[in-house]
Amino acid sequence: MAKVLTKAKASPVADEERELLQTESRYCSHGDTVHYAETPKIFERCEGSYLYDLHGRPYLDLQMWYSAVNLGYANPAVSNALRAQLDRLPQLACQYLHREKIELAQLICESIERGFGMKGRVQFNVGGSQAIEDALKLVRKHTGRSRMLAFQGGYHGRTLGASAITSSYRYREAFGEFADRAEFIPYPYTFRTHRGDGQRTEDECIAEFERRFEHEYTGTWNPKTRRAEFGALFVEAVQGTGGYVIPPKNYFKRLAKICREHGILVVDDEIQMGFHRTGKMWAMEHFDMQPDIIVFGKALTNGLNPLSGIWAREELIHPGVFGPGSTHSTFSSNTLGTATGLAVMRILTRGDYQASVPRKGAYFLGKLRELQARHREIGEVDALGLALRMEMCEADGYTPSRRLADRMFQLGLEGDLTIGSRTLGLVLDIGGYYKNVITLAPSLEITTEEMDLAALALDQVITRARQALK
Ligand SMILES: Cc1ncc(COP(=O)(O)O)c(C=O)c1O
Numbered sequence: 001m002a003k004v005l006t007k008a009k010a011s012p013v014a015d016e017e018r019e020l021l022q023t024e025s026r027y028c029s030h031g032d033t034v035h036y037a038e039t040p041k042i043f044e045r046c047e048g049s050y051l052y053d054l055h056g057r058p059y060l061d062l063q064m065w066y067s068a069v070n071l072g073y074a075n076p077a078v079s080n081a082l083r084a085q086l087d088r089l090p091q092l093a094c095q096y097l098h099r100e101k102i103e104l105a106q107l108i109c110e111s112i113e114r115g116f117g118m119k120g121r122v123q124f125n126v127g128g129s130q131a132i133e134d135a136l137k138l139v140r141k142h143t144g145r146s147r148m149l150a151f152q153g154g155y156h157g158r159t160l161g162a163s164a165i166t167s168s169y170r171y172r173e174a175f176g177e178f179a180d181r182a183e184f185i186p187y188p189y190t191f192r193t194h195r196g197d198g199q200r201t202e203d204e205c206i207a208e209f210e211r212r213f214e215h216e217y218t219g220t221w222n223p224k225t226r227r228a229e230f231g232a233l234f235v236e237a238v239q240g241t242g243g244y245v246i247p248p249k250n251y252f253k254r255l256a257k258i259c260r261e262h263g264i265l266v267v268d269d270e271i272q273m274g275f276h277r278t279g280k281m282w283a284m285e286h287f288d289m290q291p292d293i294i295v296f297g298k299a300l301t302n303g304l305n306p307l308s309g310i311w312a313r314e315e316l317i318h319p320g321v322f323g324p325g326s327t328h329s330t331f332s333s334n335t336l337g338t339a340t341g342l343a344v345m346r347i348l349t350r351g352d353y354q355a356s357v358p359r360k361g362a363y364f365l366g367k368l369r370e371l372q373a374r375h376r377e378i379g380e381v382d383a384l385g386l387a388l389r390m391e392m393c394e395a396d397g398y399t400p401s402r403r404l405a406d407r408m409f410q411l412g413l414e415g416d417l418t419i420g421s422r423t424l425g426l427v428l429d430i431g432g433y434y435k436n437v438i439t440l441a442p443s444l445e446i447t448t449e450e451m452d453l454a455a456l457a458l459d460q461v462i463t464r465a466r467q468a469l470k
Contacts, residue, residue: 017042017054036430041413046073049443049450051427057415059425062454066240066429067272067387067441068298071347075445078302081343082336089335094328100338107345112294112311115285121317124309124333128271128297129157131308134327135234135267135295136161141326142316143265145231147220150182153189153242153433156234156269165234167242182234183220185209189245191380191391192433202248209255213262221262232265232292237283240272243432244389244439246382252289265292265316271308275299276348276444279357279385286384292316300341307337357385357444360451364388364442367455375462377404388440390458391432400434407465408438412457419456426457 020042043059045052049072051059064070071078085100092098105122113119125131140146150156150165157163163171165182172178186193186208188201213221213228220229235252239245256266268291273283275296280286282294293316297308316322331337361383368381368390379393379400392405408428411417415425431439442454 011055013054036409037413038410048072048074049446053415053425055415057423057425059412059415059427060450060454060457061427062440062442063427063429064441064443065303066298067277068303070275070277070299070444071302071344072443072445073303075302077347078304078340078343082304082340085336085339092335094330094333098335098338100335100342101333104338104342104345107342107349108296108309108311111281111345111349115280115282116290118290118313120311120313122309122311123317123327124307124338125327125329126306126308126331126334126337127157128295128308129159129162130329131271131295131297131310132156132162132165132234132269133159135232135293135310135312136165137327138293138310138312138316138322139231139265139267141322143231143263145229146180147230148180148182149230149233149264150184151187151235151239151242152184153187153239153245154184154234154236154269155239155241157271183230187239187242187245188247188251189242189433190248191382202251202254205251206254206258209258213258226263228262228264230264232267233259234267234269235284235291236269236273237287238273238278238384238387240439241431243391243437244382244387246384246387246389247287249287252284252287256289256291267291267293267295269295271295271297272441273387275344276353276357277385277387277441279354279361281348283384283387300344301337302340302344304340305334305336307334307341353444360444360446361385361388363448364440364446364451364454367451368458371455371459371462374459375466377401377462377466386440386442386444386446388442390438390440392436392438400432400436402435403469404462404465405430405432405436405438407468408458408461411461411464411468417457417460419453419460422453424453424457426454426461428461 042054043051044054051061108122125134148165152167154167156166164178164180167184186205188205190201193201212218216223259266268284270282292313294311301307365383372378372381376395376397377393379397380391382389392401393399394401409430412426412428417424429439431437
Protein backbone atom coordinates (compact mmCIF):
# COMPACT_ATOMS: atom_id res chain seq x y z
CA MET A 1 0.00 0.00 0.00
CA ALA A 2 0.84 3.66 0.25
CA LYS A 3 2.79 4.04 -2.94
CA VAL A 4 2.04 7.73 -2.80
CA LEU A 5 2.62 8.02 0.93
CA THR A 6 6.04 6.42 0.92
CA LYS A 7 7.13 9.11 -1.53
CA ALA A 8 6.08 11.92 0.81
CA LYS A 9 8.89 12.95 3.13
CA ALA A 10 8.26 12.33 6.84
CA SER A 11 6.42 15.42 8.07
CA PRO A 12 3.43 16.36 10.24
CA VAL A 13 1.34 16.52 7.06
CA ALA A 14 2.42 13.03 6.02
CA ASP A 15 1.56 11.79 9.53
CA GLU A 16 -1.86 13.43 9.34
CA GLU A 17 -2.44 11.91 5.90
CA ARG A 18 -1.53 8.45 7.16
CA GLU A 19 -3.88 8.84 10.14
CA LEU A 20 -6.76 10.04 7.97
CA LEU A 21 -6.33 7.07 5.65
CA GLN A 22 -6.29 4.68 8.60
CA THR A 23 -9.46 6.28 9.97
CA GLU A 24 -11.08 6.05 6.54
CA SER A 25 -10.27 2.37 6.25
CA ARG A 26 -11.87 1.82 9.67
CA TYR A 27 -15.04 3.93 9.37
CA CYS A 28 -15.94 4.59 5.72
CA SER A 29 -17.97 2.17 3.67
CA HIS A 30 -16.54 1.67 0.22
CA GLY A 31 -19.99 1.00 -1.18
CA ASP A 32 -20.64 4.59 -2.19
CA THR A 33 -17.46 5.19 -4.18
CA VAL A 34 -15.27 3.45 -6.74
CA HIS A 35 -11.95 3.37 -4.82
CA TYR A 36 -10.07 3.14 -8.07
CA ALA A 37 -6.74 4.52 -6.86
CA GLU A 38 -4.25 2.11 -5.29
CA THR A 39 -4.11 4.48 -2.33
CA PRO A 40 -7.16 6.73 -1.93
CA LYS A 41 -6.13 10.30 -2.55
CA ILE A 42 -6.97 13.11 -0.16
CA PHE A 43 -7.36 16.59 -1.63
CA GLU A 44 -7.46 19.78 0.38
CA ARG A 45 -8.16 22.66 -2.00
CA CYS A 46 -9.21 23.40 -5.56
CA GLU A 47 -9.13 26.27 -8.02
CA GLY A 48 -9.67 26.56 -11.77
CA SER A 49 -8.28 23.42 -13.43
CA TYR A 50 -6.34 22.31 -10.36
CA LEU A 51 -6.79 20.19 -7.25
CA TYR A 52 -4.24 20.47 -4.43
CA ASP A 53 -3.34 17.64 -2.05
CA LEU A 54 -2.53 17.92 1.67
CA HIS A 55 1.09 18.70 0.79
CA GLY A 56 0.04 21.59 -1.45
CA ARG A 57 1.01 19.69 -4.63
CA PRO A 58 -1.03 20.73 -7.70
CA TYR A 59 -2.84 18.22 -9.91
CA LEU A 60 -4.04 19.32 -13.32
CA ASP A 61 -7.55 17.88 -13.54
CA LEU A 62 -8.48 16.61 -16.98
CA GLN A 63 -11.78 15.04 -16.02
CA MET A 64 -13.34 17.65 -13.68
CA TRP A 65 -15.40 15.32 -11.51
CA TYR A 66 -16.78 13.35 -14.48
CA SER A 67 -17.77 16.60 -16.16
CA ALA A 68 -19.65 18.02 -13.15
CA VAL A 69 -17.35 21.06 -12.89
CA ASN A 70 -17.54 22.51 -16.39
CA LEU A 71 -16.83 26.08 -15.28
CA GLY A 72 -13.72 25.29 -13.24
CA TYR A 73 -13.22 24.65 -9.55
CA ALA A 74 -14.27 27.37 -7.10
CA ASN A 75 -15.64 29.48 -9.94
CA PRO A 76 -16.17 32.85 -8.18
CA ALA A 77 -19.45 33.78 -9.91
CA VAL A 78 -21.03 30.42 -9.10
CA SER A 79 -19.71 30.36 -5.52
CA ASN A 80 -20.98 33.90 -4.94
CA ALA A 81 -24.48 32.93 -6.08
CA LEU A 82 -24.46 30.09 -3.58
CA ARG A 83 -23.18 32.39 -0.81
CA ALA A 84 -25.85 34.98 -1.54
CA GLN A 85 -28.58 32.35 -1.38
CA LEU A 86 -27.10 31.03 1.86
CA ASP A 87 -27.54 34.50 3.36
CA ARG A 88 -31.06 35.10 2.05
CA LEU A 89 -33.17 31.93 1.71
CA PRO A 90 -31.03 28.86 2.42
CA GLN A 91 -33.91 26.53 3.28
CA LEU A 92 -37.46 26.15 2.06
CA ALA A 93 -39.79 23.17 1.77
CA CYS A 94 -40.25 22.29 -1.89
CA GLN A 95 -44.04 22.66 -1.70
CA TYR A 96 -43.47 26.44 -1.51
CA LEU A 97 -42.09 28.46 -4.37
CA HIS A 98 -38.98 30.58 -4.61
CA ARG A 99 -37.80 32.88 -7.38
CA GLU A 100 -34.70 30.88 -8.37
CA LYS A 101 -36.57 27.64 -9.03
CA ILE A 102 -39.00 29.39 -11.37
CA GLU A 103 -36.32 31.36 -13.23
CA LEU A 104 -34.08 28.31 -13.60
CA ALA A 105 -36.92 26.20 -15.01
CA GLN A 106 -37.65 29.01 -17.47
CA LEU A 107 -34.00 29.26 -18.62
CA ILE A 108 -33.75 25.50 -19.16
CA CYS A 109 -37.04 25.38 -21.08
CA GLU A 110 -35.98 28.33 -23.24
CA SER A 111 -32.63 26.75 -24.04
CA ILE A 112 -34.37 23.51 -25.08
CA GLU A 113 -36.82 25.48 -27.19
CA ARG A 114 -33.88 27.23 -28.89
CA GLY A 115 -31.92 24.00 -29.36
CA PHE A 116 -34.71 21.66 -30.41
CA GLY A 117 -37.75 23.82 -31.18
CA MET A 118 -39.93 22.11 -28.57
CA LYS A 119 -42.03 23.37 -25.65
CA GLY A 120 -42.13 21.62 -22.32
CA ARG A 121 -41.64 21.79 -18.56
CA VAL A 122 -38.93 21.03 -16.04
CA GLN A 123 -38.95 19.32 -12.66
CA PHE A 124 -36.02 18.92 -10.28
CA ASN A 125 -34.37 16.28 -8.12
CA VAL A 126 -30.99 15.94 -6.41
CA GLY A 127 -28.86 13.46 -8.35
CA GLY A 128 -28.52 12.07 -11.85
CA SER A 129 -29.85 8.62 -10.93
CA GLN A 130 -32.84 10.11 -9.14
CA ALA A 131 -33.70 12.17 -12.21
CA ILE A 132 -33.43 8.99 -14.30
CA GLU A 133 -35.92 7.40 -11.90
CA ASP A 134 -38.27 10.34 -12.50
CA ALA A 135 -37.90 9.91 -16.26
CA LEU A 136 -38.72 6.21 -15.90
CA LYS A 137 -41.90 7.06 -13.99
CA LEU A 138 -42.91 9.60 -16.61
CA VAL A 139 -42.39 7.05 -19.39
CA ARG A 140 -44.34 4.40 -17.47
CA LYS A 141 -47.19 6.80 -16.78
CA HIS A 142 -47.45 7.93 -20.39
CA THR A 143 -46.99 4.59 -22.15
CA GLY A 144 -48.10 2.07 -19.54
CA ARG A 145 -44.88 0.20 -20.35
CA SER A 146 -42.21 -0.73 -17.80
CA ARG A 147 -39.71 -2.33 -20.18
CA MET A 148 -37.09 -0.04 -21.73
CA LEU A 149 -34.49 -0.13 -24.46
CA ALA A 150 -30.98 1.13 -23.78
CA PHE A 151 -27.51 0.81 -25.25
CA GLN A 152 -24.67 -1.57 -24.69
CA GLY A 153 -22.00 0.63 -23.12
CA GLY A 154 -24.67 2.97 -21.70
CA TYR A 155 -24.58 4.23 -18.13
CA HIS A 156 -27.54 5.83 -16.36
CA GLY A 157 -26.72 5.46 -12.66
CA ARG A 158 -26.86 3.02 -9.78
CA THR A 159 -30.21 3.31 -8.04
CA LEU A 160 -32.32 0.21 -8.71
CA GLY A 161 -34.24 1.68 -11.64
CA ALA A 162 -31.16 3.32 -13.19
CA SER A 163 -29.13 0.10 -12.79
CA ALA A 164 -31.86 -1.76 -14.64
CA ILE A 165 -31.25 0.35 -17.76
CA THR A 166 -27.43 0.46 -17.36
CA SER A 167 -25.73 -2.15 -19.49
CA SER A 168 -23.14 -3.49 -16.98
CA TYR A 169 -24.49 -6.66 -15.36
CA ARG A 170 -21.69 -6.11 -12.85
CA TYR A 171 -23.82 -3.40 -11.21
CA ARG A 172 -26.83 -5.71 -10.84
CA GLU A 173 -25.30 -9.10 -10.24
CA ALA A 174 -25.21 -8.96 -6.44
CA PHE A 175 -28.57 -7.27 -5.97
CA GLY A 176 -31.25 -9.79 -6.81
CA GLU A 177 -33.95 -9.73 -9.45
CA PHE A 178 -34.28 -6.82 -11.89
CA ALA A 179 -37.62 -7.63 -13.48
CA ASP A 180 -37.55 -4.47 -15.59
CA ARG A 181 -34.03 -4.79 -16.87
CA ALA A 182 -33.75 -3.04 -20.23
CA GLU A 183 -32.93 -4.74 -23.46
CA PHE A 184 -29.50 -3.51 -24.57
CA ILE A 185 -28.92 -2.75 -28.22
CA PRO A 186 -25.53 -2.14 -29.91
CA TYR A 187 -24.11 1.37 -30.21
CA PRO A 188 -22.14 2.25 -33.34
CA TYR A 189 -18.66 2.16 -31.82
CA THR A 190 -16.83 2.74 -35.04
CA PHE A 191 -13.23 2.20 -33.92
CA ARG A 192 -13.93 -1.18 -32.33
CA THR A 193 -16.55 -2.63 -34.65
CA HIS A 194 -15.27 -1.72 -38.08
CA ARG A 195 -11.99 0.08 -37.70
CA GLY A 196 -12.97 3.30 -39.40
CA ASP A 197 -15.92 2.32 -41.58
CA GLY A 198 -18.52 4.40 -39.76
CA GLN A 199 -21.28 4.22 -42.32
CA ARG A 200 -21.42 0.43 -42.32
CA THR A 201 -21.53 0.34 -38.53
CA GLU A 202 -24.39 2.84 -38.51
CA ASP A 203 -26.32 0.96 -41.18
CA GLU A 204 -25.85 -2.35 -39.43
CA CYS A 205 -27.06 -1.02 -36.08
CA ILE A 206 -30.10 0.61 -37.70
CA ALA A 207 -30.94 -2.53 -39.69
CA GLU A 208 -30.69 -4.66 -36.57
CA PHE A 209 -33.01 -2.27 -34.73
CA GLU A 210 -35.53 -2.23 -37.59
CA ARG A 211 -35.71 -6.02 -37.66
CA ARG A 212 -37.29 -5.94 -34.18
CA PHE A 213 -40.46 -4.62 -35.73
CA GLU A 214 -40.61 -6.82 -38.83
CA HIS A 215 -43.10 -9.37 -37.46
CA GLU A 216 -44.60 -10.56 -34.20
CA TYR A 217 -42.05 -13.31 -33.67
CA THR A 218 -39.29 -10.90 -32.70
CA GLY A 219 -40.92 -11.17 -29.27
CA THR A 220 -41.52 -7.50 -28.53
CA TRP A 221 -43.84 -6.11 -31.23
CA ASN A 222 -47.49 -6.69 -32.12
CA PRO A 223 -48.13 -5.67 -35.73
CA LYS A 224 -51.91 -5.93 -35.21
CA THR A 225 -52.13 -3.38 -32.37
CA ARG A 226 -48.96 -1.69 -33.61
CA ARG A 227 -47.64 -1.61 -30.06
CA ALA A 228 -44.18 -2.44 -28.80
CA GLU A 229 -43.34 -3.89 -25.43
CA PHE A 230 -41.00 -0.96 -24.74
CA GLY A 231 -41.86 2.42 -23.28
CA ALA A 232 -38.71 4.31 -24.22
CA LEU A 233 -35.20 4.14 -25.57
CA PHE A 234 -32.64 5.74 -23.25
CA VAL A 235 -29.70 7.29 -25.10
CA GLU A 236 -26.53 9.23 -24.34
CA ALA A 237 -25.59 11.44 -27.30
CA VAL A 238 -21.94 10.64 -26.53
CA GLN A 239 -21.46 7.60 -24.32
CA GLY A 240 -19.83 8.83 -21.11
CA THR A 241 -18.78 5.95 -18.91
CA GLY A 242 -18.79 3.84 -22.10
CA GLY A 243 -15.64 5.71 -23.17
CA TYR A 244 -16.73 8.98 -24.83
CA VAL A 245 -17.83 7.10 -27.92
CA ILE A 246 -19.15 9.51 -30.55
CA PRO A 247 -21.74 8.06 -32.94
CA PRO A 248 -22.11 8.88 -36.66
CA LYS A 249 -23.95 12.11 -37.42
CA ASN A 250 -27.31 10.74 -38.62
CA TYR A 251 -27.57 7.81 -36.28
CA PHE A 252 -29.96 9.18 -33.67
CA LYS A 253 -32.18 10.80 -36.25
CA ARG A 254 -32.68 7.46 -37.98
CA LEU A 255 -33.17 5.66 -34.70
CA ALA A 256 -35.70 8.19 -33.38
CA LYS A 257 -37.74 7.88 -36.59
CA ILE A 258 -38.09 4.13 -36.03
CA CYS A 259 -39.00 4.72 -32.36
CA ARG A 260 -41.71 7.24 -33.31
CA GLU A 261 -43.18 4.84 -35.86
CA HIS A 262 -43.49 2.21 -33.14
CA GLY A 263 -44.76 4.33 -30.25
CA ILE A 264 -41.49 4.30 -28.31
CA LEU A 265 -40.37 7.50 -26.56
CA VAL A 266 -36.76 8.70 -26.69
CA VAL A 267 -35.09 9.81 -23.46
CA ASP A 268 -31.90 11.80 -23.90
CA ASP A 269 -29.57 11.41 -20.91
CA GLU A 270 -27.51 14.63 -20.87
CA ILE A 271 -26.24 14.11 -17.33
CA GLN A 272 -22.60 13.88 -18.38
CA MET A 273 -22.57 15.57 -21.79
CA GLY A 274 -24.96 18.47 -21.19
CA PHE A 275 -24.17 22.10 -20.31
CA HIS A 276 -21.78 22.79 -23.20
CA ARG A 277 -19.40 19.88 -22.60
CA THR A 278 -19.60 19.16 -26.34
CA GLY A 279 -19.85 22.80 -27.46
CA LYS A 280 -23.64 22.96 -27.48
CA MET A 281 -25.83 23.37 -24.41
CA TRP A 282 -27.27 19.90 -25.08
CA ALA A 283 -25.09 17.29 -26.77
CA MET A 284 -28.05 15.92 -28.73
CA GLU A 285 -28.27 19.25 -30.60
CA HIS A 286 -25.34 17.98 -32.70
CA PHE A 287 -27.44 15.13 -34.01
CA ASP A 288 -30.55 16.85 -35.30
CA MET A 289 -32.94 14.72 -33.28
CA GLN A 290 -35.84 15.76 -31.03
CA PRO A 291 -36.02 13.75 -27.80
CA ASP A 292 -39.23 13.43 -25.78
CA ILE A 293 -37.53 13.72 -22.40
CA ILE A 294 -34.15 15.23 -21.44
CA VAL A 295 -32.41 14.30 -18.18
CA PHE A 296 -29.72 16.52 -16.68
CA GLY A 297 -27.58 16.77 -13.53
CA LYS A 298 -23.87 17.10 -12.72
CA ALA A 299 -22.67 20.40 -14.26
CA LEU A 300 -26.01 22.15 -13.70
CA THR A 301 -24.56 23.40 -10.41
CA ASN A 302 -20.90 23.16 -11.41
CA GLY A 303 -20.54 20.46 -8.75
CA LEU A 304 -21.81 22.64 -5.90
CA ASN A 305 -25.08 21.97 -4.10
CA PRO A 306 -26.55 18.95 -5.93
CA LEU A 307 -29.41 19.43 -8.33
CA SER A 308 -30.67 17.41 -11.27
CA GLY A 309 -33.87 17.27 -13.24
CA ILE A 310 -35.89 16.32 -16.25
CA TRP A 311 -37.47 18.28 -19.05
CA ALA A 312 -40.35 16.72 -20.98
CA ARG A 313 -42.60 17.69 -23.84
CA GLU A 314 -45.69 19.53 -22.63
CA GLU A 315 -48.12 16.73 -23.48
CA LEU A 316 -46.16 14.27 -21.33
CA ILE A 317 -45.68 16.41 -18.24
CA HIS A 318 -48.34 19.12 -17.93
CA PRO A 319 -50.07 19.02 -14.52
CA GLY A 320 -53.18 17.42 -15.99
CA VAL A 321 -51.24 14.24 -16.85
CA PHE A 322 -48.34 14.26 -14.39
CA GLY A 323 -49.86 15.80 -11.30
CA PRO A 324 -48.54 16.80 -7.88
CA GLY A 325 -46.74 14.01 -6.04
CA SER A 326 -46.06 11.93 -9.18
CA THR A 327 -42.47 12.11 -7.94
CA HIS A 328 -41.27 13.89 -4.83
CA SER A 329 -38.14 14.31 -2.78
CA THR A 330 -37.73 16.54 0.28
CA PHE A 331 -34.72 18.20 -1.37
CA SER A 332 -35.90 18.20 -4.98
CA SER A 333 -35.89 21.92 -5.86
CA ASN A 334 -33.76 23.04 -2.90
CA THR A 335 -32.98 26.75 -2.82
CA LEU A 336 -29.18 26.40 -2.75
CA GLY A 337 -29.14 24.09 -5.76
CA THR A 338 -31.56 26.14 -7.84
CA ALA A 339 -29.73 29.42 -7.08
CA THR A 340 -26.45 27.81 -8.12
CA GLY A 341 -28.04 26.28 -11.22
CA LEU A 342 -29.48 29.64 -12.16
CA ALA A 343 -26.03 31.26 -11.96
CA VAL A 344 -24.54 28.46 -14.10
CA MET A 345 -27.28 28.72 -16.73
CA ARG A 346 -26.83 32.49 -16.91
CA ILE A 347 -23.08 32.10 -17.42
CA LEU A 348 -23.56 29.41 -20.06
CA THR A 349 -26.24 31.31 -21.98
CA ARG A 350 -24.44 34.64 -21.93
CA GLY A 351 -20.94 33.31 -22.63
CA ASP A 352 -19.40 32.39 -25.99
CA TYR A 353 -19.13 28.66 -25.25
CA GLN A 354 -20.67 27.76 -28.65
CA ALA A 355 -17.47 29.12 -30.18
CA SER A 356 -14.84 28.65 -27.47
CA VAL A 357 -15.51 24.98 -26.65
CA PRO A 358 -15.18 23.70 -30.27
CA ARG A 359 -12.07 25.90 -30.68
CA LYS A 360 -10.43 24.58 -27.53
CA GLY A 361 -11.59 21.02 -28.31
CA ALA A 362 -9.95 21.17 -31.74
CA TYR A 363 -6.71 22.47 -30.20
CA PHE A 364 -6.67 19.75 -27.53
CA LEU A 365 -7.51 17.05 -30.10
CA GLY A 366 -4.58 18.30 -32.19
CA LYS A 367 -2.34 17.78 -29.16
CA LEU A 368 -3.72 14.25 -28.70
CA ARG A 369 -3.04 13.52 -32.38
CA GLU A 370 0.59 14.59 -31.88
CA LEU A 371 0.78 12.20 -28.94
CA GLN A 372 -0.76 9.44 -31.05
CA ALA A 373 1.95 9.96 -33.67
CA ARG A 374 4.59 9.43 -30.97
CA HIS A 375 2.96 6.55 -29.06
CA ARG A 376 1.69 3.59 -31.05
CA GLU A 377 -0.24 2.43 -27.95
CA ILE A 378 -2.78 5.16 -28.60
CA GLY A 379 -5.24 3.36 -30.86
CA GLU A 380 -7.70 6.20 -31.35
CA VAL A 381 -8.23 9.80 -30.36
CA ASP A 382 -11.49 11.64 -30.97
CA ALA A 383 -13.48 14.55 -29.56
CA LEU A 384 -16.77 16.37 -29.64
CA GLY A 385 -16.03 19.79 -28.18
CA LEU A 386 -14.20 19.25 -24.91
CA ALA A 387 -15.32 15.63 -24.49
CA LEU A 388 -12.15 13.89 -25.66
CA ARG A 389 -11.10 10.24 -25.80
CA MET A 390 -7.74 8.51 -26.00
CA GLU A 391 -7.98 4.75 -26.40
CA MET A 392 -5.00 2.91 -24.90
CA CYS A 393 -3.93 -0.31 -26.61
CA GLU A 394 -1.08 -2.76 -26.86
CA ALA A 395 1.73 -1.94 -29.30
CA ASP A 396 -0.47 -3.10 -32.22
CA GLY A 397 -2.61 0.00 -31.66
CA TYR A 398 -5.81 -2.05 -31.39
CA THR A 399 -5.81 -4.70 -28.64
CA PRO A 400 -7.29 -2.90 -25.59
CA SER A 401 -4.74 -2.30 -22.82
CA ARG A 402 -6.49 -1.81 -19.51
CA ARG A 403 -3.22 -2.19 -17.64
CA LEU A 404 -1.66 0.72 -19.52
CA ALA A 405 -4.64 2.99 -18.81
CA ASP A 406 -4.62 1.89 -15.15
CA ARG A 407 -0.91 2.62 -14.79
CA MET A 408 -1.34 6.06 -16.34
CA PHE A 409 -4.12 6.83 -13.89
CA GLN A 410 -2.00 5.78 -10.89
CA LEU A 411 1.11 7.63 -12.11
CA GLY A 412 -0.91 10.81 -12.56
CA LEU A 413 -2.02 10.62 -8.94
CA GLU A 414 1.53 10.24 -7.63
CA GLY A 415 1.95 13.94 -8.24
CA ASP A 416 5.62 13.91 -9.25
CA LEU A 417 5.59 14.63 -12.97
CA THR A 418 8.22 17.19 -13.89
CA ILE A 419 7.55 19.62 -16.70
CA GLY A 420 10.33 22.21 -16.89
CA SER A 421 10.60 23.68 -13.41
CA ARG A 422 7.11 22.49 -12.38
CA THR A 423 6.18 19.40 -10.39
CA LEU A 424 2.59 18.33 -10.67
CA GLY A 425 0.13 15.47 -10.85
CA LEU A 426 -2.59 14.65 -13.32
CA VAL A 427 -6.17 13.68 -12.55
CA LEU A 428 -7.42 11.28 -15.20
CA ASP A 429 -10.47 9.08 -15.58
CA ILE A 430 -10.86 5.74 -17.29
CA GLY A 431 -13.91 4.51 -19.13
CA GLY A 432 -14.76 2.32 -22.06
CA TYR A 433 -16.04 -1.17 -22.78
CA TYR A 434 -12.58 -2.57 -21.99
CA LYS A 435 -11.68 0.01 -19.34
CA ASN A 436 -8.88 1.23 -21.55
CA VAL A 437 -10.07 4.68 -22.61
CA ILE A 438 -8.74 7.84 -21.02
CA THR A 439 -11.84 10.03 -21.06
CA LEU A 440 -10.93 13.70 -20.90
CA ALA A 441 -13.39 16.33 -19.71
CA PRO A 442 -11.26 19.39 -18.88
CA SER A 443 -12.70 22.65 -17.60
CA LEU A 444 -14.46 24.61 -20.35
CA GLU A 445 -12.33 27.52 -19.09
CA ILE A 446 -9.05 25.63 -19.71
CA THR A 447 -6.33 27.86 -21.16
CA THR A 448 -3.99 27.14 -24.08
CA GLU A 449 -1.10 27.06 -21.64
CA GLU A 450 -2.92 24.42 -19.57
CA MET A 451 -3.67 22.33 -22.65
CA ASP A 452 0.01 22.48 -23.65
CA LEU A 453 0.95 21.44 -20.12
CA ALA A 454 -1.62 18.62 -20.23
CA ALA A 455 -0.10 17.25 -23.44
CA LEU A 456 3.42 17.27 -21.95
CA ALA A 457 2.16 15.62 -18.76
CA LEU A 458 0.24 12.96 -20.73
CA ASP A 459 3.35 12.29 -22.81
CA GLN A 460 5.34 11.72 -19.62
CA VAL A 461 2.67 9.55 -18.03
CA ILE A 462 2.40 7.31 -21.12
CA THR A 463 6.20 6.95 -21.35
CA ARG A 464 6.53 6.13 -17.65
CA ALA A 465 3.56 3.72 -17.73
CA ARG A 466 5.02 1.84 -20.69
CA GLN A 467 8.38 1.55 -18.92
CA ALA A 468 6.74 0.38 -15.67
CA LEU A 469 4.93 -2.40 -17.51
CA LYS A 470 7.99 -3.73 -19.36
C1 LIG B 1 -24.84 9.62 -18.50
C2 LIG B 1 -25.06 9.46 -17.04
N1 LIG B 1 -26.30 9.20 -16.58
C3 LIG B 1 -26.55 9.07 -15.26
C4 LIG B 1 -25.54 9.19 -14.33
C5 LIG B 1 -25.86 9.03 -12.87
O1 LIG B 1 -25.75 10.26 -12.22
P1 LIG B 1 -25.42 10.32 -10.66
O2 LIG B 1 -24.07 9.71 -10.47
O3 LIG B 1 -25.48 11.78 -10.32
O4 LIG B 1 -26.48 9.53 -9.97
C6 LIG B 1 -24.25 9.45 -14.76
C7 LIG B 1 -23.14 9.57 -13.80
O5 LIG B 1 -21.99 9.42 -14.11
C8 LIG B 1 -24.00 9.59 -16.15
O6 LIG B 1 -22.77 9.84 -16.62
